[in-house]
Amino acid sequence: MTTFESLGIEEGLLQSLETIGFVTPTPIQEKAIPVLLEGTKDFVGLAQTGTGKTAAFGLPLLQLIDKTQRTAQALVICPTRELCLQITTDLEKFSPKNKVAITAVYGGTSISQQVRDLRRGTHIVVATPGRLIDLIERKAINLENINYVVLDEADEMLNMGFKDDIEFILKETINRHSMWLFSATMPPEIRQVSKRFMNTPAEISVGKVNSTNVNIDHQYFLTQHINRYETLKRIIDFNPGIYGIIFTRTKADAQHITEQLIREGYDIDALHGDLTQAQRDKVMGRFREKSLQLLIATDVAARGIDVQGITHVINYELPDDTEVYTHRSGRTGRAGRSGVSLSIVTPKEVYRLRQIEKLVNTKFHKMDIPSGKDVCRKQFFHFIDKMLNTDISHGEYETYLPVLKEKFEGVEKEEILQRVAALEFDRFLRYYENAADLNQRQDKDARGARERQGGKGFSRNSSYQRLFVNLGTKDGFYKASFLQFILDMSGLNKDILGNIDMKEMNSWIEIEPAAGKKMIKAMDGKNYRGRKIRMNDAATGGGRRR
The missing domain is CATH 3.40.50.300 (P-loop containing nucleotide triphosphate hydrolases)
Structure with missing residues (x-):
């Protein structure tokens, strides 16, 4: 050996x-x-x-x-x-x-x-x-x-x-x-x-070693980076019986998302490297007892977790390492049961998704992000099923029947059902009444967001806004250093960017429309090595390509 x-x-x-x-x-x-x-x-x-x-x-x-x-x-x-x-x-x-x-x-x-x-x-x-x-x-x-x-x-x-x-x-x-x-x-x-x-x-x-459990259905939802959190909420709400783990890349993300979801009434807690062993044991105890519906964890903190009955794994972001994806998804679909591994993917990450598909030899199924009406309908029928299956044999509920009959005398059965539904679903109905469509529809353009032309031209992506800036290679930038410069200046995340096309005097930047104004505000009019930066929407005020 x-x-x-x-x-x-x-x-x-x-x-x-x-x-x-x-x-x-x-x-x-x-x-x-x-x-x-x-x-x-x-x-x-x-x-x-x-x-x-x-x-x-x-x-x-x-x-x-x-x-x-x-x-x-x-x-x-x-x-x-x-x-x-x-x-x-x-x-x-x-x-x-x-x-x-x-x-x-x-x-x-x-x-x-x-x-x-x-x-x-x-x-x-x-x-x-x-x-x-x-x-x-x-x-x-x-x-x-x-x-x-x-x-x-x-x-x-x-x-x-x-x-x-x-x-x-x-x-x-x-x-x-x-x-x-x-x-x-x-x-x-x-x-x-x-x-x-x-x-x-x-x-x-050498050959690949990655493989995935055949009992796991691998799905993904395509959306803009700015909609990632709302997409997560909608996935959770559309799966009312979910018992799962949400994976984030960093402990800061794990804590931040947990705090947001707790404020909005979800049974969730975080597992990350800043927890003491006593805190970790407490969180895991609550999760195993199912007093927590969801656990949000970093990959490092989740090592060694072995909990039966997990229905869903949600990748808030795709990991960089394919082996990590295999470990994440393997938390569900155990002991012969079926499970679901969901990934929230931005247009910029589709190329990575395709790589993982090839490496683990598994097809990922593209799913539509549920609409607000879909979520309400799913929650409603779950509540009805739960109500009909409620065990009423262990209580003296019949002693309350005379009072209930007196209270509801003269109220039609249909009205009672409507009132029960309103009492249970008012929050959902109000929240999702005018819910936006979170789906990213341009799959072809999404794939193009990561294509590099090797000097053959700029691959435009209609799902992005295109910004013009009067900085280029003459200012001493290479593509990587320019990327870092604009991210440091704007405080934005690289996931919201598409292609960057650099020329000698100017550059063009693809950016998610919701973040375009913030980048322009952060950079336009500022100085770089004595030169005033000019940035604007290329469609309305940018220079002509050279």
């Missing part, structure tokens, strides 16, 4: 692996680790998410770096903040305690703190492209001593439009000994990167 020791992993790392329960290498680890430990050979690894890629490149990195030199010797580039943090956490788990300094740099948080972390010295930098380029341009990071460069989820980064940014970064790592590229697929763009920046790389490919 192959072991990590037989692959050449040193004693200190072996002890860490034993502590966290890593015993047998996965196929990608078994094939990659011996090659990467040589330290001088370029490498391409084709493997799906969830096959153990982080350990496949992380263990060799931790073994190869010179721990006596506190300089950045290895660089791991990945597409998203969430994956950046996940890789950093995994590397810290693998590393012998306090032996290796690992620094994560990513957008959406204080760049000043990250600069301070880098100045204190580090061995391995894990970065998203936009923030890394920002640090390079500020001269806050020196890549001259980088010996090893890892591109993780390379196809994902190209899908997100980071090709120019990756090439810029690779040109800065002129002294690297080797470059390791990991990807689920090998599209032509990745092949071009490998030919341009790699020297006869070793290439291996």
